[in-house]
Amino acid sequence: MIILFGVFIRYDEESDTHWIEHRRKKNISTNLENDFYYRYPSFQDVHVMIFVGFGFLMTFLKRYSFGGVGFNFLIAAFGIQWALLMQGWFHHLDENDWKITIGVENLINADFCVASCLIAYGACLGKVSPVQLMVLTLFGVTLFAVEEYIILELLHAKDAGGSMVIHTFGAYYGLTISWVLYRPLLSQSRHLQGSVYHSDMFAMIGTLFLWMYWPSFNSAIADHGDGQHRAVINTYLALASSVLTTFAISSISQNNGKLDMVHIQNATLAGGVAMGTASEFMITPYGSLIVGFCSGIVSTFGYLFLTPFMEKTLKIQDTCGIHNLHAMPGVIGGIVGAITAASASESVYGKEGLINTFDFKDAVANRTVNIQGGYQAAGLFVAIAFGLVGGALVGGILKLPIWGDPADANCFDDDVYWEVVVGGHMMLF
Amino acid sequence: MIILFGVFIRYDEESDTHWIEHRRKKNISTNLENDFYYRYPSFQDVHVMIFVGFGFLMTFLKRYSFGGVGFNFLIAAFGIQWALLMQGWFHHLDENDWKITIGVENLINADFCVASCLIAYGACLGKVSPVQLMVLTLFGVTLFAVEEYIILELLHAKDAGGSMVIHTFGAYYGLTISWVLYRPLLSQSRHLQGSVYHSDMFAMIGTLFLWMYWPSFNSAIADHGDGQHRAVINTYLALASSVLTTFAISSISQNNGKLDMVHIQNATLAGGVAMGTASEFMITPYGSLIVGFCSGIVSTFGYLFLTPFMEKTLKIQDTCGIHNLHAMPGVIGGIVGAITAASASESVYGKEGLINTFDFKDAVANRTVNIQGGYQAAGLFVAIAFGLVGGALVGGILKLPIWGDPADANCFDDDVYWEVVVGGHMMLF
């Protein structure tokens, strides 16, 4: 890794000491125009989502909290380095000197890239070894970079918050791997496959930091100015709407009207996933509420009916229920994005606004919004296809009996990979 | 909600794709002048305070942590939607087309509005049903919007951090409701009305995020430039001062010199509450320390003597002690604000500075600082009055036997509203 960084990676012009000369040349009046000041607060929020958000969301199991937050830490830290290289090769390679120049936007994109692998980890949580997770991440990041290049650069689809590129791809990648690695005798560790009171509280830390910072996630790489502003408003509203829907469905779905922590921890986030693609668009505030409303319903019903069905019939063991939180809302997000793009108009966006929002310039200067809608839909299919095919391939690799994965009876148990104090066990049962 | 948003709510000019044309027309040189870049980092901090700060602060009960953080999540997510509408109707309604246009400042204000309802929730924690909380929030947000309109627009009082508008109103609203809903047999669930070691640790997460981000709370909607800058410094100092006072009083108040976690979790925050109104003013750094010092003392003594007295004599059962953390420091903040405003002078503020800080223009262009001080005091009385009267009315509604509130013996028990794993219980006693 160090050698590859030495050969390829350099500071970009905004993080290089030549910035002052660059400023003068470009006639930039203030240091504030450095992209750093546009993006850094959002970057830090995204960074918290990746490490605390995803990490603590996966601590809900009573005896796998170390693995949840610890392996999340490991593969995210590995993945961001690899992502800087892979995304650099595909997006930022200077054709003259074969160097990748990086700035704060690349750090955000590396975090995004890793998010898709952490989603995939959610399906496999407790059933794979750290070495398998490293392999999953190595290939996941690589596939992500290719898929992202096709969707964003070749198809010129827009996907600021990554409903398609991150969530849909990551979820189907993880689900397919989990399907390949199906364990028929997993019920041997069923007694560990639940939560205790305080592990659910730790998971709520993850949920809330994801929920609160999701507006930053969807706006982090949106256009400067109104683009970031609008992405925040849309995501904020979609998320608020999801929460209400989730509480309502969770409550009425049980005979005794009690709420289920699994729903609250997960389905409340569905609005953020589903708003990923369209967050920059003029979807209107009530449009955002509708997206949050629908995705909250779909996600909660998924936890109620689909996860048991998938495990029993389709042989897909999905520990965190990523199909409900990322796959379905991600697909909804892709569809919403395609429809919203196709129905954009100059009367709503303004002439310049339309061009800015969809970047209709250079090679795609003459593209119409209808065609853009079609390309958005095509992007969704690319994401699904990469997830399914990539997951099957990587799942096959991970099935090789060389990776030290835990026995069926030892799944969901930190004792396999961590020094756990014996005295500490007693409190957990 | 979706329909109301569809009818009334639109993007404002800074979050609309017409921003680029707006920029050109107004001759704004850079995207950074979009209000988004002035306010977004503060907004995210406030957002964390609402959901993680208030949420986790209420997890201290040994068996009501799910309810503390979960219902906080529910009513905050509901409240911000309703607040965008109510505050919009009172403050931001365009008189030509009856639309409300929203941007990042509206999101902050919606979070502020919800904060007052979450404070009220603190008094009722563990004793009300989620449906009652929704009703409490529905009316609380409505009352807040009216009260805020009277104090800020009609009286033209200043209250950047909401000592009066948020804290005083919210606390008296909640206390009056709790007084109406008095439960004489609450001692039946006394065994659940305490903390365990780890629930106190979860509450510290809430305390610390509130404490750390309070400077953002008090500066989030302050004036651009020196206003936000000064509000941060004042709040930072008042909070630091409160911590020292709280530790000192808590330690010397017990015979054995031991510290009480309840004080540390709550009274350390009193300085932030009390600095709400005057945070923008030239109160001077040592003035801020004095405010933090006094409010820390008052708050800690409140927990020691007033809460038991109120429960026994006044029949007010105040689960989180919001009278000590929000009501009294809020009133102190209102008084400090009135005095500081009345004693402002051109020699300290500068001619333009005085006008900017108090917005002496248009209808109030000729107001003097003495009169401003009077209006500040009037604002405090409006906040108290709205809290008491509103609380009595809403308390009456909530007393109707249709809301599914828990029996006395089942108060402070998550088992009533949540699926709780039985195996997880053992560790809690």
Place this chain on the structure above:
Amino acid sequence: MIILFGVFIRYDEESDTHWIEHRRKKNISTNLENDFYYRYPSFQDVHVMIFVGFGFLMTFLKRYSFGGVGFNFLIAAFGIQWALLMQGWFHHLDENDWKITIGVENLINADFCVASCLIAYGACLGKVSPVQLMVLTLFGVTLFAVEEYIILELLHAKDAGGSMVIHTFGAYYGLTISWVLYRPLLSQSRHLQGSVYHSDMFAMIGTLFLWMYWPSFNSAIADHGDGQHRAVINTYLALASSVLTTFAISSISQNNGKLDMVHIQNATLAGGVAMGTASEFMITPYGSLIVGFCSGIVSTFGYLFLTPFMEKTLKIQDTCGIHNLHAMPGVIGGIVGAITAASASESVYGKEGLINTFDFKDAVANRTVNIQGGYQAAGLFVAIAFGLVGGALVGGILKLPIWGDPADANCFDDDVYWEVVVGGHMMLF
């Protein structure tokens, strides 16, 4: 404290209501040029590191979590007030009117100053009384201000992230105090000197917030523009690299290949410490990876071999292992800074870039990079010397039998200083 603030401390020109006149005079075009908007997001991140990061990192002990996070809160809140005064006297005193003017950069520096005392607390955790901690902080802040003045102002060394000024000084200060306060019979409380499952989870909250926000720590007071930007990139990479190294070493160092939570909680942060001095320099991305790689190895091996050796042979009881996390990586950081500075060149930095980065102007306008490297190295020795000598003196004061420190058998037990509910104990053993 209030009196001292009253006499000395005033708002600076950017947080004073005269800002508008100042702006006009200096021809500043926008409120955004107020330093507040350059530094406030980083300040808040640093603030979180101090109170949640350090605070929760010290909650890992099974029965000392209240003391870990609570006393951290106390001494940090005390220290920032004292630091504003001490740093003000040494750095910001106006020679005309003997006033200290403060703005957001002073708040960051106060947080930095306190960090060195919190590091020292890490060595003494569980073995000292809160009064001793106040004394430790009182003198620690004072020593820090002097040492910082010598290193940054007199030697004109650069140390944006404080590898030398904060970490090296703080660690040797704490270790020397711990050496003076050596307790031969500490094994009487050995049963309390470990973690339980959930106390390790709380500590991970601290670890992750430190890890995520470290780029803000190292960039918070770096130069506007490319300086802050580059500091973030370098720190991000060094930290990512440390994580991989720590997991690898931790896993292969045990016979059974299991990971140790102590390593994951601490050594993953070593890259941030070691990148403190050189974060602003053109160390290149792969240089950052190498720094993270080396410091991660050194730190993990320190926990494995050096801490037991130091306790047994050198009579230094280092509760949190600050020698491994702060002392050694801090020294590495100082050395890396000296080498990087000495090898800087105009061809890499550009003529203006070199001057800006090292502030070669006024008294040091003619300094060469080689000489700068020498002064950097001198700064490191000053930091170590202040830590050792200061620690010996303060340790001597703290050894006086008047401070109410706990008996050997009561170390690491919250029961000594906190009201702990008896029912809550059961779950901890």
